[in-house]
Amino acid sequence: MRRFFPHPRMMLLLTVLWLLLVNTLNLGHILLGLFLGWSIVHLCGDFLLTVPKVRKPLGLLLFIGKVFYDIVVANLQVVKLVLGPKSRLEPAFVEVPVEIEDEFVLSALACIISLTPGTVSAGLSSDHKTLLLHGLNVPDRDELIAEVKSRYEKPLLEIFECSRT
Incomplete structure (x- = not known):
């Protein structure tokens, strides 16, 4: 049954x-919608990631709130940097070692980093152990690595049931 309906919630959402x-x-439209949902899920099945179980639902809501807060604060910091003298900017690429093994959670981490102004996920190593980031202003690489690991990676590992390296 799981093979015929690999993502039933996605099918119902569609x-x-x-x-x-x-x-x-x-x-007629209900049946057409079910058929479209079923066919889209089957056509895109190779692209869909399996979402791990949420271990701490309240933690997820708090984490989402923290990410929104970080986005607002980072926007203000980027405005200050961009409107200030360009000599204050210290852009840099930073390699962040990651403990996350689950593809969905790793994708979530990369998206969160890219959503936060001033940082962009620029790449992932072939072994999925190192995330390459670009920062608009990185005076201390180790501080950026520590911030990403403590502020985003650690909570994601606690919220979702996923393995660590």
């Missing part, structure tokens, strides 16, 4: 989105 798009609730 069905609901279809019904919202057509703004009609009748049997």
Whole structure:
């Protein structure tokens, strides 16, 4: 059954989105939405990552709040840097060793880093053990590594049921 419906929640979400798009609730559109959801999930199945179980749901909500807060603060810091003298900028590429092995959680970490202004995930090593970041202003590389590990990686490892290296 799991092979025929590999991602049932995604299929139902796509069905609901279809019904919202057509703004009609009748049997024909429900069946069409289910068919579209099923076929899209099968066509895109190789691209979908399995989301690990959430160990701490409240921790996830608090973490999301912290990420939003960090985005706002980083925006203000970037504005200050960009409007100030360019000589104060110290851009750098930094390699951050990661303990996360789960693909979804590693993707979440890379996305969070890229969403925070002033930093961008620039690459991942072939063994998935090192994340390459670019920082707009990196006076201390070790401090950036420690901040990423403590502020984002550690909470992600605690929130999701995923393995460490």
